Amino acid sequence: DAGVIQSPRHEVTEMGQEVTLRCKPISGHDYLFWYRQTMMRGLELLIYFNNNVPIDDSGMPEDRFSAKMPNASFSTLKIQPSEPRDSAVYFCASRKSGTPREAFFGQGTRLTVV
Amino acid sequence: QQQVKQSPQSLIVQKGGISIINCAYENTAFDYFPWYQQFPGKGPALLIAIRPDVSEKKEGRFTISFNKSAKQFSLHIMDSQPGDSATYFCAASGSGTYKYIFGTGTRLKVLA
Numbered sequence: 001d002a003g004v005i006q007s008p009r010h011e012v013t014e015m016g017q018e019v020t021l022r023c024k025p026i027s028g029h030d031y032l033f034w035y036r037q038t039m040m041r042g043l044e045l046l047i048y049f050n051n052n053v054p055i056d057d058s059g060m061p062e063d064r065f066s067a068k069m070p071n072a073s074f075s076t077l078k079i080q081p082s083e084p085r086d087s088a089v090y091f092c093a094s095r096k097s098g099t100p101r102e103a104f105f106g107q108g109t110r111l112t113v114v
Numbered sequence: 115q116q117q118v119k120q121s122p123q124s125l126i127v128q129k130g131g132i133s134i135i136n137c138a139y140e141n142t143a144f145d146y147f148p149w150y151q152q153f154p155g156k157g158p159a160l161l162i163a164i165r166p167d168v169s170e171k172k173e174g175r176f177t178i179s180f181n182k183s184a185k186q187f188s189l190h191i192m193d194s195q196p197g198d199s200a201t202y203f204c205a206a207s208g209s210g211t212y213k214y215i216f217g218t219g220t221r222l223k224v225l226a
Contacts, residue, residue, distance in 0.1 A: 031212050042218035043203060091157055101146050103214060105157030
């Protein structure tokens with residue numbers, strides 16, 4: 001398996017623009033997580049899905065952020081409108097229910113909002 | 115109560131030395147404690163993990179020590195090597211939830 005695949009790897013956008021980050025989880029994994037990493041706050045969980053259904057979105061910072069998982073092999077994280085303080089590395093991770101409890105991370109998307 | 119506190123923020127160790135990173139938690143419902151290693155430009159990857167029914171787990175040069183009563187756990191890297199230079203995150207998870215709560219990370223630099 002190719003692992004968790006995220007696209008794009010880098011995104012530079014202007015403030016106010018819409019940004020969409022994409023994730024393909026590992027086949028057979030039924031949990032998908034979106035994390036944001038910054039120097040100040042480390043790895044923050046934004047939202048996670050189980051069998052394509054959002055379970056906990058309490059980490060989503062504002063209504064400008066939204067996430068969807070239309071099927072088991074694809075998820076998106078959208079920011080609209082984007083702001084400079086959204087600049088961070090966004091990671092997607094997936095895992096199977098049960099054991100082992102390892103979560104596998106993608107390479108991340110580095111977002112810069114100017 | 116959902117926080118995992120990690121220290122130090124950064125660590126510099128000589129080659130061959132021992133690197134020690136500490137974490138503390140409050141939620142007694144946590145029952146799985148992984149450590150993740152992250153190299154620049156990469157996503158975090160599982161290094162080693164422990165459950166609270168054991169006090170220590172060793173895999174090669176990496177050891178987790180777990181103190182259930184103190185609600186603390188630590189990562190020890192023996193014979194640290196320059197290739198170990200990375201950011202290390204502790205995390206915690208409960209059986210009733212599948213999400214991980216991560217510590218803030220420790221940037222380790224091992225000098226050659």
